[in-house]
Amino acid sequence: MNSINKNSQEFSEGVTNWYLLNGRESLPWRRNVSGYKVWISEIMLQQTQVKTVIPFYKKFIKKYPNLESISSATEDDILALWSGLGFYRRAKNIYKSKEIIKKEYKNRFPRKFNELMLLPGIGRSTAGAIMSIAYKKSYPILDANVKRVISRYEKIDMSDKDVMKKLWMLSEFLTPINNIFEYTQGIMDLGATVCISRSPNCIQCPLNQSCKSAYETFDINKKIKKEKSKKKIYFTLAHSKKSFLLFKKNDKTFWESLWIPYDNQNLKKSNIFKEPYKSEVKNLNHALSHVDLDITIEIFDYKKPFKIETNLEHQWINKNQIDKFGLPKPIKSIIENYV
DNA sequence: AAAACGTGGGT
DNA sequence: TACCCAAGTTT
Structure with missing residues (x-):
């Protein structure tokens, strides 16, 4: 049984300070942030790499820069902009959501976590990302980057039955009250550029003093996969x-x-x-x-x-x-x- | 609650 | 080549 690192402050400050120097400030969804734009980007980024999303996001925002401009769009209009991106249910959910926002929120993008969670296609992680990035409220996220960073940091057994529950608790514990915007973006950037899947660059990592997996090598996960x-x-x-x-x-x-x-x-x-x-x-x-x-x-x-x-x-x-x-x-x- | 849901990056 | 897996959510 390994005990959890005592202070989450060391973790979050490490991430935040690293972000200030090394964050990917040039990503298109980090300019002129709005709830709407964070929403669109977060939906596009579900299970999809940043590099793939960028051109789709730019095209989408050029045509629909805000809620008002998308409010009369048809489902086909939105699917057309999604063409080639995959997981098309996401586009259908954007259509459904903006219809709900029009009817129930007077076409004003929701500001509350519980309201966001009610929209189709928005789960806990996406709602947390919108709350923390767009509104600077302290909510945890748990995307692939955060999973990788925090599971290594605390050396979590990923084959455990209820890892997800553990990881959410850990993410919640490590998420700071202050500088939530910088922290949330920072931990994703750290996971995407330093604490990467195959061979992490621990030497560049701000957490390498306290990380329980620092300088380890990682085998590729061999999951039992059934015949396609x-x-x-x-x-x-x-x-x-x-x-x-x-x-x-x-x-x-x-x-x-x-x-x-x-x-x-x-x-x-x-x-x-x-x-x-x-x-x-x-x-x-x-x-x-x-x-x-x-x-x-x-x-x-x-x-x-x-x-x-x-x-x-x-x-x-x-x-x-x-x-x-x-x-x-x-x-x-x-x-x-x-x- | 395991499986469904697309496509492409990277090794 | 083949394979993992990517800013997950829904049923």
Whole structure:
């Protein structure tokens, strides 16, 4: 049994002072901070690396710099800006949340932790980040960076059943009352640049005197992972010189509410397509988090759009309007060859 | 409460 | 190449 370091003050001051000298001040969401902008950035950053998020965040904020500007956006508008970022439920939750904020908070972004927690897509860590970064209130967070830093600092057994509970208690204990803005950003920056996953740079770490794992080497976590399932999908992409025929995906398995080509998955004979004047077939693999997709896509060229007999939601989308729609990455990549 | 949910960075 | 894993939340 190892005892917890006595003072959390040494920890938080170490983090805060380090941040003042080494913090990543240039990150786009650290300029002109607002509750709204911290919210958008925190949602984008869930399970997604900073480097990946930056261009998406900039594009998003350029179009929707504040709550007022996003208040009349449709779900499709928001999904379009999310296209290629992944975990699309996050975009759908942003849509739902801003509708709630409009109706229940007179379109003023919530300032209270409990109010934030009620919004879809905001859990304890994201609510804590908004409270501490946007409003400078002392709330703990527990993202991947904080987990790594504090679990090493106190040498927590990560295979323990209720690590999460332990880690939250520890994060709460270590989170200071003062300088909460600097501390919260600092501990994330420290985790992202010094206390990194593979080979931490302990020599540069402000906590290397009291850290219980200082100068240790870390094995990669070998988790028992179950076999990833494979799935074959067959698409038919119809297009004319000026437009693509796309369908709105309706099932929850993946890419819900995004626009995709006609799904021929069961190889059902459909007679909704006329004979194209030209066609080709492409094949590609695409890995999702839980399924490996084997995609076969037939591409039908037509002289002009034609009427489709189906109940499925669909649209002939003008090629110069394609960026107004949310498309999954591999579909977007294919389509770009025919624009 | 384990599994679902996307995509790309880094080794 | 293959594999881990990333500013997590929801069901």
